[in-house]
Amino acid sequence: MSETKINKKFFEIQRIYIKDVSFEAPNTPNVFHLKWEPIVKFNLNTFSKKIEKNIFEIILQIKVIVKIKEKIVFLCDVDQAGIFFISDYNEKKINYYLYSYCPNILFPYARECISGLVSHASFPQMNIMPINFDDIYKNHIKFKKNSV
Template sequence: MLEEKKSQKIFKIQRLYIKDVSFEVPHSPNVFDKILEPTIELDLNTVSKKIKSDVFEVILKIKIIVKTEKLVLFACDVDQAGIFFICNFKEKKLKYCLHAYCPNILFPYARSCISTLVAYASFPQINLDPVDFDFLYFDHLKRQQQKI
């Protein structure tokens, strides 16, 4: 019985938090009196590191730039982080947890933060579409295999 507990897989969220946030409106207040049709650039990235035995920090980095042809309306950077206790996972499953499963947990918090920042800056609401981190992770693995 004791041996079973030692090999039991455990996944726990210890903490979710904003690690870094930035919001810039470089051409305010002039952008507020124009009717604009902006484009949105979105960049996603994840970073993870081991803090101590079985404890990992995962950071979902989201950068959004909203601009017109001539003008950046605003730029928003959010680093949504979490500390996760992940125990007794084999390396392959651990990598999946750190680069797909944990970002899936973090994304709704980052999306909410971005939405709030955009609203407080008095711009129209931005609704970020869901992100399939599983697909992104497995696609990344596939591309890595093709390079070998």
């Protein structure tokens, strides 16, 4: 009987959930009569927290502010979160999972949540383009190395 080498490195999604969500349309119904020429401000952050050994909570925070001229049309904040099991990787690989791989998993859920909130509020559909978290992470690492 041949021996099988077992790879101890392991990654698992344990749970994906909305941690916090907020939608405000403070100037309705008046903004419904304005010509739809929106100015969109988009902010993205990721946070990670170790819950216990090999268990991490990752939060992808997206904030969208839409204005027409100076009038706020809507504000939408979504904190999409997940709990992930990440074991037996070196620190560099774990950081990649925490700040690139896991946010890539969470992003479609956050995008769908935002799209649903916007359409349920009777505004034109909001299509958020895909985000390359690998590039964001690589740029962060370069910046970190250059600033030391």
